[in-house]
Amino acid sequence: MFRLSGLFSICLAVLCGALLFWTSQSVQRADQKLSQLEQENNSEIESLRVLSAEWDYLNRPERLEKLTVNNLDMDEVHAEGENFIDASEDIPQPISPIVPQVKPEILQHVSTKTQPSKPAVQNKSTVIQKSEREDFNRLIESFSEEGQQ
Amino acid sequence: MSPFHRKKINMLGARRSTLEQARGRLVILSACFVFAYVIVVARAADLSIIEGALKQGEEISYYQSDNEEEKNNVRADIIDRNGVILARSLKTSSLFVDPKLVQEPEKMAKDLHGIFPEIPYGKILQKVQSKNRFVWIKRNVSPEEQSKILYLGYPGLNFKEELRRIYPQGALTSHMVGASGIDGQGLSGVEASFDQYLETQNSPLQLTLDVRLQYALKSEISKTVKEFGAKAGTGIILDIETGEILAATSLPDFDPQNYKNASEGQIFNSVTLGAYELGSTFKIFSTAAILEKNNANVSQRFDVRKPLQVGRFKINDYHAEKRILTLPEVFIHSSNIGSAMMGQDVGTERLQNFYKDLGLFDSPEFEIKEMGKPIIPSPWRDVNTLTASYGHGIAVSPLQLVKAAASIINGGILVTPTLIKQSKILKKDNKKTQLRVVSPETSHRMRQLMRLVVTEGTGKNADVEGFLVGGKTGTAEKPDSGKYSSKKLISSFLGAFPMDNPRYLVFVMVDEPHGTKASYGYATGGWVGTPAVGRVISRMASIMGLTPNKTNEKFENSLMKYVKTKEQINAEKKEQEIAAH
Numbered sequence: 001m002f003r004l005s006g007l008f009s010i011c012l013a014v015l016c017g018a019l020l021f022w023t024s025q026s027v028q029r030a031d032q033k034l035s036q037l038e039q040e041n042n043s044e045i046e047s048l049r050v051l052s053a054e055w056d057y058l059n060r061p062e063r064l065e066k067l068t069v070n071n072l073d074m075d076e077v078h079a080e081g082e083n084f085i086d087a088s089e090d091i092p093q094p095i096s097p098i099v100p101q102v103k104p105e106i107l108q109h110v111s112t113k114t115q116p117s118k119p120a121v122q123n124k125s126t127v128i129q130k131s132e133r134e135d136f137n138r139l140i141e142s143f144s145e146e147g148q149q
Numbered sequence: 150m151s152p153f154h155r156k157k158i159n160m161l162g163a164r165r166s167t168l169e170q171a172r173g174r175l176v177i178l179s180a181c182f183v184f185a186y187v188i189v190v191a192r193a194a195d196l197s198i199i200e201g202a203l204k205q206g207e208e209i210s211y212y213q214s215d216n217e218e219e220k221n222n223v224r225a226d227i228i229d230r231n232g233v234i235l236a237r238s239l240k241t242s243s244l245f246v247d248p249k250l251v252q253e254p255e256k257m258a259k260d261l262h263g264i265f266p267e268i269p270y271g272k273i274l275q276k277v278q279s280k281n282r283f284v285w286i287k288r289n290v291s292p293e294e295q296s297k298i299l300y301l302g303y304p305g306l307n308f309k310e311e312l313r314r315i316y317p318q319g320a321l322t323s324h325m326v327g328a329s330g331i332d333g334q335g336l337s338g339v340e341a342s343f344d345q346y347l348e349t350q351n352s353p354l355q356l357t358l359d360v361r362l363q364y365a366l367k368s369e370i371s372k373t374v375k376e377f378g379a380k381a382g383t384g385i386i387l388d389i390e391t392g393e394i395l396a397a398t399s400l401p402d403f404d405p406q407n408y409k410n411a412s413e414g415q416i417f418n419s420v421t422l423g424a425y426e427l428g429s430t431f432k433i434f435s436t437a438a439i440l441e442k443n444n445a446n447v448s449q450r451f452d453v454r455k456p457l458q459v460g461r462f463k464i465n466d467y468h469a470e471k472r473i474l475t476l477p478e479v480f481i482h483s484s485n486i487g488s489a490m491m492g493q494d495v496g497t498e499r500l501q502n503f504y505k506d507l508g509l510f511d512s513p514e515f516e517i518k519e520m521g522k523p524i525i526p527s528p529w530r531d532v533n534t535l536t537a538s539y540g541h542g543i544a545v546s547p548l549q550l551v552k553a554a555a556s557i558i559n560g561g562i563l564v565t566p567t568l569i570k571q572s573k574i575l576k577k578d579n580k581k582t583q584l585r586v587v588s589p590e591t592s593h594r595m596r597q598l599m600r601l602v603v604t605e606g607t608g609k610n611a612d613v614e615g616f617l618v619g620g621k622t623g624t625a626e627k628p629d630s631g632k633y634s635s636k637k638l639i640s641s642f643l644g645a646f647p648m649d650n651p652r653y654l655v656f657v658m659v660d661e662p663h664g665t666k667a668s669y670g671y672a673t674g675g676w677v678g679t680p681a682v683g684r685v686i687s688r689m690a691s692i693m694g695l696t697p698n699k700t701n702e703k704f705e706n707s708l709m710k711y712v713k714t715k716e717q718i719n720a721e722k723k724e725q726e727i728a729a730h
Contacts, residue, residue: 013184021191025199046240056234057317061364076688 223312224333225346226353227326229360230395230570235326236340236405238312238333242295244286248279250305257303261286264297277305288331289313314340316405321363324399324418325356325517325568328408336408337416339568342518355570357393362386365688366396370657373681374400377662377672383419383547384681386689387654389555389645392564395653397548399423422521424544425658428625429483429674430554430643431540436480437557437587437595438503439491445590447476447598447711451487459532464489464539467624467673468607472718475711480598481606483622485539492538500534506586507553508563509545516568521546540625541633551656554643557595558619558651561587597708600648605712610679611644613686615697619651620644620682622674627661637661642678646686647698653689657681 068074227236251257258274265273265287276284288311290298298306314329316322327338333348335341343354370382386396399419403411417423443449452473457464466484479487492500504510512520524544526533536542548566555564563584587595599619602608607622623641626633641658645651657678664670668677689695713721 010180017188017191021195025195028200049237050239053234053237053239053315053317059233060318060321061361062321062368065364076691 222348223351224314224329224348225350227339227347228353228355229322229358229363230355230393231359232355233360234317235322235356235358235360236329237315237317239315240310241289241313242292242308243288243311244290244295244298245307245309246277246284246286247282247305247307248277248284249282251277252304254278257301257306260301260303261298264294314405318360319406320402320404321360321367322356322358323402323405324420324519325358325394325397326405327517328403328405330408337519338418338517342516356568357388357391357395357570358397358568359395359692361692362689363396363398365692366655366657366685367398367400367402369681369684369688370398370400370659373657373659373662373677377659377665377668377677379659379662379677381414381419381660383423383656383658383660384685385420385547385551385654385656386685387551387555387564387566387656389559389564389651389654392552392555392566393570394566394568397568418517418519419547419658419660421515421517421546421548422519423546424521424524425547425639425660426541426544426625426627427547427550427639427641427658428540428623429485429488430550430621430623430641431537431543432480432483432488433554433557433595433599433621433643434504434507434509435488435491435495435500435538436476436598437591438495438500439476440591440594441503441587442495442499445588445594447594447708449476450474451476451479451484451490453479453484453486453490455486457486457489457535459489459535462532462535464535477598477601477708477711478713480621481601481712483607488539489535492534495534495538497529497531497534500537501529503586504537504543506563507556509543509549509553512546513549513552513566515548515566523549540623547656547658550643551654554621554645554656555654556586558592558599558645558648558654560589561585561592594708596648596651599645601708601712603644605709607673607675608642608644608679610675611642611683611686613646613683613690615699616686616690616695617647617649617698618644618683618686619646619648620679622679623658624673624675638672640672640674640677642674642682644679644682644686653686655682655685655689657685 224238226234226238229235248254254274254277258270258277261273261277262268262270268287273286276286286306287294290308295308298308312333314333316326316328318326323338325338327340327342328336329340330336335344335347339354339356340347347354366384366386370384373379374382382398382400384396384398385394387393388395397420399417401412401415403415408416439449440447450473453466453469454471454473456466464485466482466486468482468484470478470482470484474482474484474487476487476491478484479491495503501510510523510525512522523546526537526542533542552564552566555566556562563586596619599621600617601619602621603612603618608618608620611618611620621643623639623643625639625641626635627637627639628634629637639658639660640662641656643654643656645654659677659681662672662677664672664676690697
């Protein structure tokens with residue numbers, strides 16, 4: 001009886017030891033994984049901190065002004081110019097869409113066939129000069145060339 | 150036969166039980182030893198084989214290990230009102246040496262000098278041969294320099310992870326944000342005054358500044374300083390309603406990244422630290438004082454035909470009208486004689502108390518440490534009452550001037566300028582402690598008078614159509630070797646808009662401008678500060694999306710009956726001449 005109980009105790013101790021060892025290993029692996037993830041997370045956070053600081057550095061008003069002057073055909077907006085309206089009352093009110101209260105019983109047939117499109121009537125002031133268009137295309141091309149480099 | 154053979158020994162009684170007990174103990178002890186050895190072997194296998202295999206591929210840190218607490222203690226960011234980063238701490242590497250571990254100091258010094266040519270070879274050699282166990286070679290090295298050092302592979306060289314303060318906006322907000330030292334401690338501006346907060350808090354410190362407005366203000370002042378060959382320039386944009394400083398610039402400025410190389414002139418913050426005799430902009434206060442005394446009555450007249458003689462002092466007008474002027478005319482033509490008479494009428498004690506209430510006698514409560522004290526005449530004589538009425542003999546900072554002027558035109562409630570963006574809850578609490586300095590009637594009259602300066606007087610260049618700009622020009626002579634110099638001027642313009650309900654105040658001051666061909670040799674506030682303010686307001690409108698109002702004529706014309714036009718003055722002169730003949 002004593003021998004059996006002794007054997008059982010030893011087996012139990014060995015089993016507990018093995019279980020403890022396995023648990024310890026699992027905990028260590030999990031801990032390692034956690035610290036690795038934390039490290040990656042910290043690294044990502046630091047990268048984001050650097051990137052957002054860089055973003056604000058690149059968006060300095062001074063730099064944006066220089067880039068606009070050098071690369072875009074844009075003028076400064078002056079409060080006294082024609083760009084500004086005379087009074088806030090002159091701002092058109094947004095038109096709300098007209099929704100019928102009752103759903104129409106018969107829906108009108110809508111043709112899915114493509115209609116020959118009419119040429120758009122161009123206002124003289126909105127017609128872009130050929131030279132201007134060429135300049136703009138050249139600019140776009142130069143951007144894409146820069147991107148390929 | 151073994152005497153210990155169990156079967157052969159048949160002992161009886163107490164002797165037998167003692168032997169069996171001893172045997173059992175020996176077995177248990179042996180088992181314990183075996184078990185301990187098994188644990189040691191298992192642990193050795195775990196450390197050498199299992200953990201070794203697990204750690205394969207893990208990155209080796211080149212940094213000296215720091216406390217976790219120290220690593221997390223990142224100095225808080227400083228951001229503008231829109232969340233744009235003004236100051237941020239980023240991790241960088243710093244190189245140090247443990248000279249005890251250095252084997253070839255000369256060779257190491259030579260190689261390090263190759264990587265850091267800006268540090269002399271001798272200096273590096275001195276460091277690597279030092280008796281200390283920790284000597285900095287270079288703080289904040291670049292990743293490229295770091296990789297070169299790692300490639301050299303010298304023992305004794307090590308890196309420490311440090312935090313470096315970065316200012317993405319550069320010099321743009323340098324005087325308000327300030328700068329910090331190499332160890333991150335604040336040296337000036339908000340960096341110094343909120344040092345403790347920035348060190349301990351994780352949330353960013355939000356300022357009231359708007360970098361877009363700051364740039365507009367700075368570039369316009371910079372342009373003006375250049376155009377008039379001036380020594381320095383100062384500018385402030387204030388939200389009159391909340392007291393928030395939207396932009397504040399002091400030129401020349403400095404690069405906060407390179408604070409130690411900035412000159413004293415660059416570091417000097419003229420917005421808060423300077424004390425200037427600001428000239429005619431002070432007429433806002435003397436006029437408000439007389440309106441307050443006379444229940445906002447504007448019909449009072451002042452005889453400014455002759456200079457005002459007080460003892461040995463003689464007060465003259467810069468733009469002499471040489472006729473009897475109404476109160477609005479004194480204000481719009483910026484008559485020193487008329488303003489001195491107003492001061493006389495108000496009285497010394499009343500004027501002093503009024504200036505005190507406006508905060509002109511004490512340095513204002515503000516969130517940065519660089520605050521100057523105003524220069525007040527001591528003892529205050531009667532003549533000081535007259536000169537203080539047109540901004541001479543009393544020197545205050547531009548921030549004090551802006552605070553006092555905003556308090557008068559915002560309806561009469563004292564404004565407290567602030568640089569720190571507060572939550573809406575705090576703002577509500579602040580409204581409880583409102584302090585009235587002038588009546589709403591006086592405030593309304595002052596708005597009208599300031600609008601008249603722009604439509605009819607010396608501030609015409611500041612007008613921006615649709616924004617009802619009002620203001621007051623100021624031209625003060627600077628004291629030079631005991632006298633006022635007519636060649637060294639402080640020219641300024643204090644503008645506000647829209648004057649029917651002022652929301653923003655723009656102040657521009659230029660130190661020692663020189664007249665140009667375009668300004669017909671003039672360097673007064675009307676020629677120097679006024680156009681700059683006009684341009685700033687124009688840019689503000691588009692940046693902030695402000696809506697113009699070109700229809701409010703009622704507000705502008707109500708005081709016109711007190712102002713004579715040129716045609717009226719000429720007609721009167723002709724009549725007088727005919728009557729004399």
